[in-house]
Amino acid sequence: MFTHPFYHPGKFQEMHAHCPVCGINFEPETGFYWGAMYISYAITVAISVSVGVAIRVLFGPGLNINIYIASIIAMILLSVPVSFRVSRAIMLSFISPYKYDPDFEWDGKLKEDDEVIG
Ligand SMILES: [Zn+2]
Numbered sequence: 001m002f003t004h005p006f007y008h009p010g011k012f013q014e015m016h017a018h019c020p021v022c023g024i025n026f027e028p029e030t031g032f033y034w035g036a037m038y039i040s041y042a043i044t045v046a047i048s049v050s051v052g053v054a055i056r057v058l059f060g061p062g063l064n065i066n067i068y069i070a071s072i073i074a075m076i077l078l079s080v081p082v083s084f085r086v087s088r089a090i091m092l093s094f095i096s097p098y099k100y101d102p103d104f105e106w107d108g109k110l111k112e113d114d115e116v117i118g
Pocket of ligand 1: 019020021023
């Protein structure tokens with residue numbers, strides 16, 4: 001789905017325009033991934049709450065609020081490439097017109113496609 005590994009700085013968001021295996025269009029309509037923003041928001045909230053609860057459980061009460069804020073912000077920034085990709089994958093899996101085809105047989109060759117979106 002993506003052209004570079006998630007840890008590639010500046011290019012983690014680049015996607016193939018078409019699937020190299022089956023050739024489907026990864027952007028079925030213009031602005032398709034706007035909805036992924038809301039999924040990404042939900043993931044970010046889940047990460048924030050998890051980090052806050054983890055700090056509280058690990059270090060107990062009485063910790064400075066700035067430690068919570070700094071830890072949560074750091075975790076959000078570190079998770080940007082992953083939450084970006086996961087939210088786009090969820091968007092494509094559940095909201096796109098494409099359905100899983102159990103009869104699809106891959107010939108083992110990747111299709112050439114230099115077009116990149118994102
Ligand atoms: Zn495919």
